[in-house]
Amino acid sequence: MPSVVANGAKISYQQAGEGPDVVLIHGLATNRAFWFPHPLQSLKEHCRVTIFDLRGHGYSSMPESGYTSADMADDLAVLMDHLSIEAAVLVGHSFGGVVGLQYATRHPDRVKGLVLADSRVLSLQPIQSLDQQAELQGLEKELISQSVDNWQKEPHVGMRLLEELARHKLNNPGQPSRKGINPFGGMGKGERSARLWLKLLETTSAREDIRSPAGLTAGRIKAFGNPIALIYGERSRCIDTCRQMEQQLPHSDTIIVPGVGHFHPIARPRYFTNAVLDFIERAEASESGPGSTDGSGASDADRRQNSRQGNWNGQTCRRRRERRVAWRKRGWKGAERRKRPRDPGLSWMEKGLAKKLRDSETVIDNSEEKRKWHRTSMKT
Amino acid sequence: MENVQHAASTDDIVSRVCSVLVDMTDDWDMDFEGEINRDTFLISDLAFESIDIVQLVVAIEGEFDKRGIPFEQLLMVDGRYVDDLSVGDIADFLSASL
Incomplete structure (x- = not known):
């Protein structure tokens, strides 16, 4: 089964499709199956997609140390070398996005574009508290209400919830996973994945390593000039990172996925995949560098406004116009206005x-x- | 004659899929004690999870030395994983796809 040894860890991976390279990086407590049902199936029609398990996750090995985002970016570098991927679009969810950002700031020449999907960058958002979200979801509410700890003082609430979810999963064997919020869901009971996550936290340096910024400072982020898209859930606890990133990187494009939280790529898979496909298309077509990512001549402010309104970088509107022009050339005369029949009565x-x-x-x-x-x- | 050949090839596929599954689950701590055969279910019997299914896809592609088998047609309905799969389901699918 395909794997490579990277910095002392066995990294399992797989590839699908043909075309420009795209590497998908999953977040904490999940594995490459996170991408399999929807993004992978759609993206592989257009690109060569690489998915892999971060060290300590899925079928990769679990060494005792080396779990900072920088360590995992080094693993990614070995994997890309092994697969002879010269340059790729990186798409990372949650911690996977931070790994992608680490790699991209170190090797910008090998990154055509970066998609951060609901990532929390520690140097930009050092505290992630309970009140940084519109509302808690069902199981989260239950877990917090049953806990004797003071959750209001928890500075890494997302990671803490992952741990509690894993414990809940193991304490309630056989219960089906609840839709949308649980990384220990998908196919099967998810108990082995939950056990693996707890083992990682309890027997390795992962807990401390994951909480380290690992040199990813605001200054380093600010210097990143390649195309970058920020796709965040409206109800995400990581939304502060999104806003800070917008300030650090004025050329970034933002999409806020309405009505969903941190796991929006699972909750709204088509929305996410379409946004990623659109970004890949532009990243492939563009020369790197701020302000030149779409060739439209639009200012950063205009493009940001467009993306906030859901008009992906103004491109969606332009494409609609182009489609209308093409249809008219084929004889389409526009939608006929339906005349309202006159009321024969009073x-x-x-x-x-x-x-x-x-x-x-x-x-x-x-x-x-x-x-x-x-x-x-x-x-x- | 053709039917006999088809049955033989399906039996061969079943045996190769079983062998892949035995390798995969060799060091697993699971309740299933029987022999893996055509009627074994991946989730209810072998306690498979999403990542195991994805890994099985890779292992089968390696076993049959063929990339790009459209497993999504077998594994997913409306963008979501199916509830369970038997070895027989996989063998029948492979028999039609290979």
């Missing part, structure tokens, strides 16, 4: 007058009834 003025008349009659009737009631009550 005109609006007549209707209004009729209503007024009805109302006034009611009032008169009521008044007459009231007078009758008064007359009767006076007599008695």
Whole structure:
């Protein structure tokens, strides 16, 4: 089964499709199966997609140390060399995005573009507290309400919740996973994945390593000039990172996925895949460098405004225009306006007058009834 | 005659898929004690999870020395994983795809 030894760890990987290279990097407590059902199946129609298990995850080995984002970026470098990938678009979810960012800032010449999907960058968002999210989801609420700890003081609430979810999974064997929020879901019971995550936290340096910025400072991020897309869930706890990244990298494009949280690539897979495909297309077509990513001549402010409005970098609108032009050339005359048939009955003025008349009659009737009631009550 | 050949090749596929599964689950701590055969289910019997399915895909492609088998047609319905799969399901799918 395909694997490579990188810095003392066996890294399992697989590839699918043909075309420009795209590498997908999963987040903590999951594995490469995170990408398999939707993004991989769609992307492999257009690209050669590489998915792999981070060290300590899935079918990769679990050495005692080496779990900082920088260490894992070094693993990625070995994997890309092994597969002779000269340059690729990197797509990382959560911690996988941080690994991608580490790699991209060290080897910008080998990264055509970077997609950060709901990543929290420690140097930009050192504290991730419970109130940094619109609302807790069902199981999270349960776990927190049953806990005796003070969750308000928890500075890494996302990671803490992952640990609690794994413990809950093992304490409640056989229960089906709840949709959307759980990395120990998908096919099967997820108990082995939960056990693996707890083993990683308890027997290796992962817990401390993951909480280290590992040299990924704001200054290093600011110097990154390649195309970058920030795709974040509207209800994500990592949204502060997204806003900070926008400031550090004015050429970045932002998509906020409405109504979903951290696991939006699972919750809204088509939305996510389409955004990634669109970005890959542009990253492949563009020369690297801020302000020249789409060739539209639009200013950063215009492009940011467009992406906030859901018009992906203004490109969606332009494509729609182009499609309309193409269809017109083929004889399409535009949507015919449907004429509203004239009401054969009363005109609006007549209707209004009729209503007024009805109302006034009611009032008169009521008044007459009231007078009758008064007359009767006076007599008695 | 053709049917006999088809049955023989399906039996061969079943045996090769079983062999892949035995290798994969060799060091697993699981409750299943029987022999893996055509009627064995991946999730309910072997306690497979998503990552195991993905790894099985890689292992089968290696075993049959063929890349790009459209496993998504077998594994997914409407973009989600199916509930369970038997060895027989996989063998029948491979028999039609190889």
